[in-house]
Every structure is written in structure tokens, then in C-alpha cells.
Amino acid sequence: MAARPSRRPVRAGLSRAVGYVLMVLVVLVAVVPLLLMLRVALTPAADWRSMPIDWFRAPFTGSFSQVLSDGFLGTLLNSFIIAVVTTVAVVLLSAIAGHALARMRSRHKENFLFFVLGTRMGPAVVFALPLYLLATKVQLVDTYVGIILVYIVYNLAFGIWMMHGFFLDVPAEVEEAGLMDGLSEWGVFWRVSLRMVVPGLIATATLVFILTWNEFFYAFVLTREDANPFTTTIPGYFGAFQVDWGQMFAASVLGVLPPVIFGVLVRRWLARGLSGGLVE
Amino acid sequence: MRTSKRYTTVALLPAMLLFAVVLVFPTGYVINLMFQRYSLTDVTGNRYVGVDNFARLAGEDRFWTAALNSIVFSGVSMAVSIPIGIGIALLIRRRLRGTSVLRALLIVPMVLAPLVVGAVFRFMFESGGFIDWLLGFVGLDVTPFLANPTTALVTVAVVDAWQWVPFVAIVTAAAMETLPREVLEAARLDGVNARQELWHFTLPMIRPLLALVALIRFMDSFREFDKIFIMTNGGPGTSSETLPIYLYRYAFQYYEMGYAAAVGFTMLVLISVISTVIVRWMRASQGVAQ
Numbered sequence: 306m307a308a309r310p311s312r313r314p315v316r317a318g319l320s321r322a323v324g325y326v327l328m329v330l331v332v333l334v335a336v337v338p339l340l341l342m343l344r345v346a347l348t349p350a351a352d353w354r355s356m357p358i359d360w361f362r363a364p365f366t367g368s369f370s371q372v373l374s375d376g377f378l379g380t381l382l383n384s385f386i387i388a389v390v391t392t393v394a395v396v397l398l399s400a401i402a403g404h405a406l407a408r409m410r411s412r413h414k415e416n417f418l419f420f421v422l423g424t425r426m427g428p429a430v431v432f433a434l435p436l437y438l439l440a441t442k443v444q445l446v447d448t449y450v451g452i453i454l455v456y457i458v459y460n461l462a463f464g465i466w467m468m469h470g471f472f473l474d475v476p477a478e479v480e481e482a483g484l485m486d487g488l489s490e491w492g493v494f495w496r497v498s499l500r501m502v503v504p505g506l507i508a509t510a511t512l513v514f515i516l517t518w519n520e521f522f523y524a525f526v527l528t529r530e531d532a533n534p535f536t537t538t539i540p541g542y543f544g545a546f547q548v549d550w551g552q553m554f555a556a557s558v559l560g561v562l563p564p565v566i567f568g569v570l571v572r573r574w575l576a577r578g579l580s581g582g583l584v585e
Numbered sequence: 586m587r588t589s590k591r592y593t594t595v596a597l598l599p600a601m602l603l604f605a606v607v608l609v610f611p612t613g614y615v616i617n618l619m620f621q622r623y624s625l626t627d628v629t630g631n632r633y634v635g636v637d638n639f640a641r642l643a644g645e646d647r648f649w650t651a652a653l654n655s656i657v658f659s660g661v662s663m664a665v666s667i668p669i670g671i672g673i674a675l676l677i678r679r680r681l682r683g684t685s686v687l688r689a690l691l692i693v694p695m696v697l698a699p700l701v702v703g704a705v706f707r708f709m710f711e712s713g714g715f716i717d718w719l720l721g722f723v724g725l726d727v728t729p730f731l732a733n734p735t736t737a738l739v740t741v742a743v744v745d746a747w748q749w750v751p752f753v754a755i756v757t758a759a760a761m762e763t764l765p766r767e768v769l770e771a772a773r774l775d776g777v778n779a780r781q782e783l784w785h786f787t788l789p790m791i792r793p794l795l796a797l798v799a800l801i802r803f804m805d806s807f808r809e810f811d812k813i814f815i816m817t818n819g820g821p822g823t824s825s826e827t828l829p830i831y832l833y834r835y836a837f838q839y840y841e842m843g844y845a846a847a848v849g850f851t852m853l854v855l856i857s858v859i860s861t862v863i864v865r866w867m868r869a870s871q872g873v874a875q
Binding site: 321324325327328331332334335336338339341342345354356357358398399401402404405406408409410427428429430431432433434435436437438439454455457458461465477480481483484490491493515518519521522526536539540543548550553554557560561564565567568569572575 | 586587588589592593596597599600603604606607608610611612614615618673676679681683684686687688689690691692693694695696697698699700701702704705706708709711713714715717718747751755807808810811814815829832833836837842845846849850852853856
């Protein structure tokens with residue numbers, strides 16, 4: 306009988322300890338591959354495979370300087386141009402279309418929304434085939450215009466779906482008040498509604514930027530050497546007989562930094578965006 | 586605000602035009618292409634062949650292997666990522682000290698380019714590499730995961746799961762935060778233990794969201810190309826060749842566009858059927874949740 310009250314805190318303490326151990330484990334499993342990439346990128350070839358890994362040895366910068374002098378920065382710049390233009394275009398277009406859809410009262414609306422979501426399930430490998438044939442014909446292979454157009458549509462469905470959800474939360478009275486003040490429908494959209502969905506715009510922009518930045522397959526098929534983003538350079542480090550892990554990971558580290566920084570900074574907007582606005 | 590027809594039309598026009606050019610047109614093109622023998626290397630024999638491409642596809646063992654591999658890949662990726670993701674969401678819900686650090690670092694796997702994820706895990710799974718060392722450290726046997734035909738596909742699927750566990754965890758944790766605390770606390774006061782609370786209260790209440798998570802995880806894993814391409818390229822043999830890899834080979838290595846279009850169309854049909862089942866489940870469960 307006497308043992309009962311004292312056992313509880315012990316059990317709670319134990320369960321808390323298990324919780325902390327699990328937390329540390331989850332964090333390690335999540336970040337070790339990224340740290341490993343950085344470690345190998347800063348290690349000379351002879352020691353890539355020495356185990357256990359010496360996490361604190363002096364850095365070797367040869368792989369990074371080799372990658373930087375090989376024109377890798379040009380492909381990073383391409384990634385940047387393509388991702389920024391795509392993000393701006395998608396956010397703008399999906400805000401306009403998302404608002405119109407949120408205010409639409411028609412039985413076609415549901416169908417349209419499901420069509421829009423359905424485009425998301427189309428695998429890139431299937432659409433790349435006709436797009437490649439088409440791009441070859443109109444000479445848009447390996448141009449910014451060609452790849453950006455594909456990326457805009459590839460992300461637009463998701464953007465519209467998300468912005469539609471955010472505009473549904475804008476109260477009708479606020480927009481009515483704008484109309485009373487003499488604004489046109491477009492005036493209400495630009496000056497009233499858009500300002501109320503800034504978190505939604507940030508969430509959409511973040512996701513579109515990251516998805517575009519990380520995309521590989523369309524770029525692999527539709528670009529060559531002028532408009533190619535950084536992802537297309539990665540397979541090049543895998544030779545027929547050996548892989549230049551140091552250079553490949555140096556390039557990878559530079560390539561993954563922007564989305565990692567961007568993602569960690571705006572993470573609180575991400576949850577809502579990822580679920581298509583289903584949770585707050 | 587009631588919007589005019591004109592506003593709606595003008596606002597939707599740009600998006601509709603883009604969809605038409607870069608989506609509806611290609612779909613039509615694929616449908617037209619799949620009834621042709623259309624080779625880019627040997628153009629002299631190109632002509633309409635009816636449903637020959639589908640007959641050929643049905644008779645190819647390699648196609649059926651790829652279809653089965655795709656289903657196994659998606660199944661393993663979902664079966665690993667969803668339960669672990671829910672587990673981590675429960676860990677986040679406990680609000681132990683340091684949870685904000687956990688949430689911040691949890692973002693890392695899913696913002697990495699899938700291709701880079703594949704590359705780094707290929708390095709880790711190399712013989713004598715990090716995973717071998719880790720398994721040896723805890724006293725487990727070592728097997729060449731990516732070089733062994735029986736383990737290659739499942740290994741890549743687990744890596745795919747690794748990347749998307751955070752997605753499941755973050756979205757589920759956010760959904761759990763919106764649940765009415767009073768209901769859960771009242772249940773606990775009535776003597777419901779933690780496991781019962783999870784099975785009979787928390788999970789049923791977020792079931793619509795879990796269905797959406799399952800749908801997104803299915804669609805994303807079924808079309809995964811990058812990781813398989815960089816880790817095994819479908820090998821050894823065709824043991825990890827999924828439909829996207831199979832399609833890529835026929836379209837962009839053998840240049841048999843007509844046959845590849847037939848494969849692509851079949852893939853779309855498969856995805857629609859499985860997605861419809863998941864959406865049905867989602868809709869049926871909405872009544873339960875409310």
C-alpha cells in the first residue's frame with residue numbers, strides 16, 4: 306500500500322527518460338546523413354571509407370575548390386533563377402485562381418478542384434515523354450523558358466489547392482466592406498483579401514521553391530548544359546568504375562543548403578502547406 | 586463576396602491555359618502515341634498498330650516484375666513511414682523540453698533533394714561503409730543490401746520512408762494539436778489508459794487526415810524515380826526496377842515512345858484506381874470523425 310504513491314513518480318520519470326532517449330535518437334537519424342555528406346566532402350579520397358568516422362579531423366578543402374572551379378556555381382545559379390521565377394509565377398497565378406475558386410458557387414467547382422489535385426498524381430516520367438517530344442519540336446529544350454513553364458504547371462495544381470483553402474478563411478464581411486468603399490472586385494482582391502492570406506502566400510512560396518529546387522527528372526530530360534540546374538550534375542560524379550564521393554558530396558552540400566536554411570526558417574508555415582490546408 | 590462571372594473567368598483563364606498547354610495536350614499526346622509503333626531510332630517502321638503495345642506489355646514478364654516492384658516499393662515505404670511518423674507525432678505531443686529543436690531538425694530529411702538523399706545512402710550502404718560499421722557495432726550480421734537482389738528494392742523503399750517520416754510526423758502532430766483537450770482529459774480521468782486513448786480517441790479523430798497522408802504518400806512513392814535511379818538504377822538485374830524506371834528505359838534509352846506511352850497510360854490507370862480506393866476510405870471516415 307505504501308509503495309503506491311512513490312511508484313508513480315518513478316514511472317513518470319522513467320517514461321520521461323525514454324522520451325528523451327527517443328528524441329535524441331530521432332534527431333540523430335534525421336541529421337547524420339547530412340553531417341556525413343559534409344564530413345566526406347571535407348575528407349581526402351584515401352580516408353573516405355575509414356571507419357569509425359573521425360567527425361573532428363581537420364577539414365580538407367580540395368573537393369570544394371575542385372567543384373567550384375568546375376563551373377558548378379553556374380548550375381547553382383540556374384537552379385536559383387529557375388526556382389525564383391517559378392515560385393513568383395506560381396504564387397501569383399494560384400492566388401488569383403484560388404481566390405476566384407474560393408468565391409465561386411457552382412457545381413463544377415468540386416470537379417475542377419479534383420481535376421486540379423489529380424494533376425498532382427501524374428508522374429513526371431509519364432508527362433516527360435510528350436513534353437520532351439514537344440519541346441524538341443518548338444526548340445525549347447535546354448532553355449529557361451521551357452523548364453520554367455513545365456515547373457509552373459507542375460506546381461500550379463498544388464498552389465491553387467492551397468490558396469483556395471486559405472481564401473476560404475477570409476471572412477465575407479471584410480470583402481463586402483471593401484466593395485462598399487467603392488473598390489472593384491480586383492481592387493478587393495489586391496488590397497483586402499491578398500493581405501489577409503500572407504501566411505498562406507509564405508507557405509505556398511516555401512513549398513514551391515523547395516520542390517522546384519530539388520526537382521531532378523524533368524531537368525534531366527529537358528535541359529543539357531545551358532539551363533541545367535544543380536541536380537542534373539550529381540549523376541555525372543558516378544563514373545563507370547568509381548565514384549568521386551568527395552566532389553559529389555561537396556556539390557551536394559552546396560546544393561542542399563538553400564532549402565535546408567529556407568525550410569528550417571519558415572517551418573511553422575510548412576505543416577499547413579504540406580497538408581493542403583487541412584490542418585492549421 | 587459574390588463575384589461576377591466575368592471576374593471568375595478572367596481569374597481562372599491563365600491557369601486554365603497553362604493546364605491546357607502543358608497538361609491536357611501531353612495527356613492527349615500520350616493517348617495518341619500509345620496506339621503507334623513510334624521509335625526515334627528507326628523511324629521507317631512507325632505506324633498505327635492498334636492495341637499491339639498493350640498486348641506486348643501484357644506478355645512481358647519484365648513489365649509485371651516492374652508493376653509488382655512498384656507496389657512493394659510503395660507498400661514498404663508507407664508501412665514504414667506512417668507508423669513511425671505517428672509515433673514521432675506522439676513524442677512531439679508530450680512537449681518535453683527540447684521539442685522545438687526536434688521539430689526544427691526533423692525538417693531536414695524532407696527538404697533534401699531526393700536525388701542527393703539517394704546518393705548519400707548509397708554511400709552509407711556501400712560494403713564496409715557506415716551501415717556495415719553501425720550493424721557490426723551492435724553485433725548484427727552484415728549483408729550487401731544494395732548488391733543483393735532480395736534486399737535492394739526494400740532497402741531503397743526504407744530510404745524513401747526515411748525521407749518522408751518527418752512529413753507524416755509534422756502533419757499528424759499539427760492535427761493532434763487541434764483535438765479538444767477536454768475530451769482526451771475526461772477519458773483519462775475515466776480510467777482510459779494511454780494505449781486505449783490512442784486507439785479509441787486520438788487516431789479515430791484524425792482519421793480523415795491520416796487518409797490524406799496515406800494518399801499523398803502513395804502517390805509520391807509510386808512515382809519515385811530519383812532515389813532508385815541513383816542507388817541501384819533498377820538492379821541488380823531488374824530486381825529493383827519499378828514502373829518509373831522501366832518507363833524511363835523504354836522512352837529515353839531504347840527510344841520506343843509508343844510502347845513507353847502504353848506503359849505510362851497503364852501506370853496512370855493503376856494510380857487512379859488505388860487513389861480512388863484511398864479517397865473512398867477518406868470520405869467514408871469523415872462521418873466517423875465528426
